[in-house]
Amino acid sequence: MNDAVIRAEGLTKRYDATLAVDELSFAQPRGSTWGLLGGNGAGKSTSIAMLLGLLVPSAGRITVLGHDMARDRFAALARMNFSSPYVALPAKLSVAENLRVYAHLYNVRGAEARIAELAEELQLTDILNRPAGQLSAGQKTRVALAKSLINRPELLLLDEPTASLDPDTGDWVRSWLERYRAASGCSILLASHNMAEVERLCDHVLMLKQGRLVAEGRPAELVARFGRASLEDVFLDIARDRRATA
């Protein structure tokens, strides 16, 4: 598939005795939202870290937006971004200062206007001067999203975008992401443990277990293939080996 935003071929990461990711291959089409699912320790974060060029694969090849990550990762990194509630922003810098640092790192032209635009869209205007360390979980999530959109990425990697949010705030973030991708055409790969979120946002899911890709397809397709009522049931079947994987 030539229009793949991410192409992984035989992607493998070994830590001594642990095979964290085991020959993962997939091609995600541009403009799609895909989910990376699996239980704790399945290899999601390791896969994302390799896609971001933070970890060097033990074997295999990654192409992002047409760039081979082993040879040309800076060209890809300029056109992508990442958000995770588990990566803290410098706590003493204000929200605006944090966004300026990232705007500078990504060489964003018209940085102040971009920050004002994102602050407006993500309801950050009233907290721009507040230190990042003093924000609530919901505010931190919105700031992390603003940070991840500062360079208008064509590919957005999201690690549990709504972890630790109350249902109302989680729903706000999911609705916001739906509007954002429709307006921007951005491709998204998201890791999540929230199956309702995945069913709502993802066109296609990759299910990992012990580093291996054990099932993939559209959420509705997987639910039908496993003869279950929801993606949560499919997840449990795979996690508990209740059915042959497909």
Ligand SMILES: Nc1ncnc2c1ncn2[C@@H]1O[C@H](COP(=O)(O)OP(=O)(O)OP(=O)(O)O)[C@@H](O)[C@H]1O
């Ligand atoms: N730096 C490391 N050194 C050794 N083993 C590691 C390292 N990082 C991860 N692992 C192991 O690799 C495997 C995959 O871990 P990973 O963090 O990618 O899983 P995950 O799917 O993101 O899990 P979670 O949902 O708990 O975040 C696990 O067995 C983990 O213990």
